[in-house]
Amino acid sequence: MKTSVLQSLVLGTGLAFLLVACSQQDDTNPNDARIEIRLTDAPNPNIKEVWVDIKEIQINMGSDSNGWTTLTGTHPGVYNLLELTNGRDTLLANASLPSGKMNQLRLILGENNYVITQDGQKEMLSTPSAQQSGLKVLVNTELSGGVLYRLVLDFDAAKSIVPAGNSGKYILKPVIRVLSFVPSGGIIKGFVAPDSVLTTVFALQGSDTVSSTATNQGNYQFSDIPAGNYSLHYYPAPDSFKTAQKDITVTLGQTTVVDTIRLELK
DSSP states (O other), rough: OHHHHHHHHHHHHHHHHHHHHHHHHTSTTTTTTEEEEEEEEOTTTTEEEEEEEEEEEEEOOSSTTEEEEEEBOOOEEEEEGGGTTTTTEEEEEEEEEEEEEEEEEEEEEEOOEEETTSOOOOEEEEOHHHHHHHEEEEEEEEOOTTTTEEEEEEEEEHHHHEEOOOOOOEEOOOOOEEEEEEEEOOEEEEEEEESSEEEEEEEETTTEEEEEEEOOOTTEEEEESSSSSEEEEEESSSSOOOEEEEEEOOOOOOOOOOOOOOBBBB
């Protein structure tokens, strides 16, 4: 989107757009981190399907081994692990949580766990420990407020499904590891003076708008914005003020604090 088009957009939408943008900004707690938990797998040539019943996800962010809390925003369901191969994954949770050190997470399983063998037979899997204490995964990662983290878990079906002797039955002995756990972008924070002037801020790369927001009492913030070089464009709502521009660089997982922008009268 060209700069001239941006200016027309701001002037055309007027105060209503700016009030909506401020309302959206107020709903975001900058002290919270956000996390996406995804599940993937490697293929198992001996089994046609592996269905795992995931009831909830719990996290531990303290040193107390009893300090488990249920993660809101979890998507419970019965998942076929063998559909999650060749780079495919599924979203298990999308939630906000306090910043700080995340020590562990665990998957609590239900009773509907089973495999479909290559000859089409359904065999139930016994998982008593997973239904009670859960499948624990060590994380030990510090989470910063305002950053979105993407955690990909590899549920290794090939190693987790073990034949029970010569009975033709199978046992679930889960093998789960953290495939990746990375911040997906950075944060831009700044201030526009005078703080009484409602201002729309656009983050551009070249002529493309990557994100936009509006000031709230002079403050503005972009959360989870991709790393790279940006040109910030400031459009005050009153026509009596000049627009402004600032070039910045965003680093993955870090906060870029922009120098105060002081609006000038025309």
